[in-house]
Amino acid sequence: MTEEFEPRIVAFLCNWCSYAGADSAGVARIPSPPNILPVRVMCSGRVSPEMVLRAFRAGADGVLVLGCHIGDCHYDSGNHRTAKRMPVLRRLLGYIGIEPERLRLDWVSAAEGGKFAQVTAEFTETVRELGPARQVMEL
Amino acid sequence: MIKELRRVVGELLDELDGVVALRESSEGVAPHLFRSGDDLTEMVLAPKYPMASVVDLLQNADPSVQLGVVARGCDERALIEMAKRQQVNLDNLKIIGIACSAEEAEECRCATPYPQNLLVGEKVKGVEDRLIAEHEALTRQERLEFWKRQFAKCLKCYGCRNVCPECFCEECVLEDELWAQTGVLPPPFPSFHVIRAMHTVGKCVGCGECELTCPADIPLTILYSLLRRDAKELFGYETGASIEDQPPLLVTLDQVPIRG
Numbered sequence: 482m483t484e485e486f487e488p489r490i491v492a493f494l495c496n497w498c499s500y501a502g503a504d505s506a507g508v509a510r511i512p513s514p515p516n517i518l519p520v521r522v523m524c525s526g527r528v529s530p531e532m533v534l535r536a537f538r539a540g541a542d543g544v545l546v547l548g549c550h551i552g553d554c555h556y557d558s559g560n561h562r563t564a565k566r567m568p569v570l571r572r573l574l575g576y577i578g579i580e581p582e583r584l585r586l587d588w589v590s591a592a593e594g595g596k597f598a599q600v601t602a603e604f605t606e607t608v609r610e611l612g613p614a615r616q617v618m619e620l
Numbered sequence: 621m622i623k624e625l626r627r628v629v630g631e632l633l634d635e636l637d638g639v640v641a642l643r644e645s646s647e648g649v650a651p652h653l654f655r656s657g658d659d660l661t662e663m664v665l666a667p668k669y670p671m672a673s674v675v676d677l678l679q680n681a682d683p684s685v686q687l688g689v690v691a692r693g694c695d696e697r698a699l700i701e702m703a704k705r706q707q708v709n710l711d712n713l714k715i716i717g718i719a720c721s722a723e724e725a726e727e728c729r730c731a732t733p734y735p736q737n738l739l740v741g742e743k744v745k746g747v748e749d750r751l752i753a754e755h756e757a758l759t760r761q762e763r764l765e766f767w768k769r770q771f772a773k774c775l776k777c778y779g780c781r782n783v784c785p786e787c788f789c790e791e792c793v794l795e796d797e798l799w800a801q802t803g804v805l806p807p808p809f810p811s812f813h814v815i816r817a818m819h820t821v822g823k824c825v826g827c828g829e830c831e832l833t834c835p836a837d838i839p840l841t842i843l844y845s846l847l848r849r850d851a852k853e854l855f856g857y858e859t860g861a862s863i864e865d866q867p868p869l870l871v872t873l874d875q876v877p878i879r880g
Binding site: 530531534535537538551558561562564565566568569570572573574575576577578579580617618 | 755760761762763764765766767768793798799801808809810811813814815817818821842843846847850851854855868869872873874876878
């Protein structure tokens with residue numbers, strides 16, 4: 482009997498907004514999927530394309546990058562970097578035949594516990610449908 | 621055309637310290653610093669050679685040197701992108717632009733086979749890259765198989781990086797075990813090549829040297845050209861077009877330069 486596929490998702494959460502947003506979800510007792518492995522970074526702008534690829538290499542089936550909304554960055558414009566590079570990386574993954582949907586960028590503020598739960602749940606289901614990343618990547 | 625170039629270079633040598641151009645000798649063709657009084661009949665136009673990095677080397681050795689460089693369209697675009705990143709100084713540089721022939725444009729699948737500072741030769745029309753259209757016609761699964769097959773040929777010689785006029789980091793992430801597995805052949809799909817491709821965004825000028833250099837004949841320019849198109853679509857940025865335009869990944873959404 483084959484075991485049911487449970488996606489493993491690495492979520493890079495910015496310290497100031499999205500990590501606190503995840504906390505808000507917990508405090509408010511809003512359930513979020515257990516598939517999420519949070520990695521706290523000081524800013525979503527710290528998340529280089531190399532880090533995303535490193536997460537895939539480490540066995541992630543999907544990578545989620547969450548940061549402060551544009552205009553709310555603790556470092557003023559750190560998330561502008563993220564806003565620019567992640568869409569490019571998504572297209573690049575698509576060109577070489579990896580589903581761009583395995584990478585998602587979204588903005589979650591410290592108060593948006595509900596949004597954190599919603600985005601993580603949505604993304605988990607998206608990745609579940611895509612199946613294991615092992616099918617496409619050599620890990 | 622070569623006679624006209626020799627005449628132009630000869631005149632410019634009166635005011636410049638030297639002009640970088642190709643020279644043919646018994647050892648073959650290589651870039652050479654022509655100086656006043658040198659035999660300009662040794663100067664040749666072809667084959668295409670990446671000249672921007674030569675300028676970088678010479679200017680590093682002597683920042684005050686007044687140089688000229690014989691540059692094709694791609695050389696000029698490379699110099700412009702390098703200048704934006706403080707690798708060359710265009711104030712001390714006279715670009716002696718030459719146009720590529722229709723055959724050369726075809727061979728390079730080049731969209732802009734001429735420089736802005738065109739001094740010698742006639743512009744020919746750019747060529748649509750047929751490999752891009754072919755790639756676009758593939759399904760996702762076919763693309764995956766295509767690139768897996770291509771990247772599996774990689775010897776990790778780093779030739780693509782070494783020859784690239786826009787690769788000048790002193791420490792390269794592709795040599796760092798943390799980001800790209802070292803000591804493994806071929807490099808596991810897809811990290812190595814995706815990292816390199818990501819680093820060409822807003823930099824790649826489409827000179828095609830990476831592909832010419834690649835001993836495994838990996839059609840790298842397909843990826844880089846698609847990303848060049850993305851830079852235009854997403855950010856309205858055309859690499860090498862103007863010294864004024866700011867590289868899209870080095871500015872905020874409000875076009876303010878990002879430091880560090």
